[in-house]
Amino acid sequence: MHPTRIFFEKTGRAIYISHLDLMRAFTRALRRANLPMWYTEGFNPHPYLAFPLPLPLGQQGLREACDIRLLETVPHDDVCTRLNAVLPEGLRVLTVQEPWDKAGDIAAAEYHITVNGDIAQAEYLLREGKLTAKKMGKKGHRKVEKEVELMPMVKQYAFENDMLHCTLAAGSTVNLNPTLLLNVLGLDATQLTRIRLLKHDDSAWA
Numbered sequence: 105m106h107p108t109r110i111f112f113e114k115t116g117r118a119i120y121i122s123h124l125d126l127m128r129a130f131t132r133a134l135r136r137a138n139l140p141m142w143y144t145e146g147f148n149p150h151p152y153l154a155f156p157l158p159l160p161l162g163q164q165g166l167r168e169a170c171d172i173r174l175l176e177t178v179p180h181d182d183v184c185t186r187l188n189a190v191l192p193e194g195l196r197v198l199t200v201q202e203p204w205d206k207a208g209d210i211a212a213a214e215y216h217i218t219v220n221g222d223i224a225q226a227e228y229l230l231r232e233g234k235l236t237a238k239k240m241g242k243k244g245h246r247k248v249e250k251e252v253e254l255m256p257m258v259k260q261y262a263f264e265n266d267m268l269h270c271t272l273a274a275g276s277t278v279n280l281n282p283t284l285l286l287n288v289l290g291l292d293a294t295q296l297t298r299i300r301l302l303k304h305d306d307s308a309w310a
Contacts, residue, residue, distance in 0.1 A: 105142050106174040108183065109203040109310075114165040118194025123158045129192055130170060137186035142173035156207035157274060157301060160281060164297040169309075171203060204310045205303065212259050212302040213274035215282050216267060221291035223263055229289055230261055237288050254285060259306075274301065 114126070121129065134141055134151050141151040154171045174183075180200035187197045219226075229235060235254040242248070257273035257280035268291070272280040286293055301309040 106177055107203050108172050108174055108180075108200060110170045110172065110183070110187070110200050111167050111198045112170065112191075113196050113198060114159060114168055114194060115196075116194040118192065119162055119164050121194075122161055123155070126158075126195075127153065127155070129195060133187055133190045133192075133195075134172065136190040137183075139172075139178060139183065139186065140175040142175050154207075157210055157213070159298060160283070162296070163282075164295065166297060167198065167300045168298070169301070201310070208276060209303050210275045210301050210309050211273070211304040212271050212306070214269075214271050214299040214302060216269055216297045216299055217282060217286070217293050218295040219266055219268050219286065219291040219293055221289070223266070223291070226268075226289040226291055227263060230255075230258070235285070235288050237284055239284070254280060254288060258285065271302065271306075 114121070130153055131151055134153070143149040144152055152173045156169050156171065159165045159168055183200045184197045191197070233255050235258075236251050237254055238249050239252050257278060259271040259273065261268065261270040263269075270282070270285075272282060272285065274280070282296060283293065303309050
């Protein structure tokens, strides 16, 4: 078995593809590309694929990841070419490699966000360093509304005209969706792009 990591971009109309439909699109593409896939066992075998940190609906991604398993060695460039020939518009494979890092190594995500709204007020709120939001959480078996402090999850930020460049906590334990941050800042996004995933030392996750 050969674990293989695919880095791809999700742009254009593909940003409106749900995560479930994204998995279906990749499953179809893997079959059409005639790659020697490792299939799961059980009553409904299907090609193994995993997305370490799925992209929320409506967001653009310039370096998203999908992990697959091949039964035999296939040159990475060949995998890239064969998949790009059959993937739908808006999904394009960038590179293929062996997995170096684990999903649990993801600690942050870098974003470029084109915004509308009072940027001066948003900058003031960020400088003040106290941003709270209400989120639904669990208390035992019940769902309850909780207040969450956002600033510890904002690693870096900078405004450039109507563009917000920011690095936010991301991963399986702590994760800040940029749309929640924008809501608290009173901003709307006209385009929201996740640039790449990062590790705890701020190096690129690979």
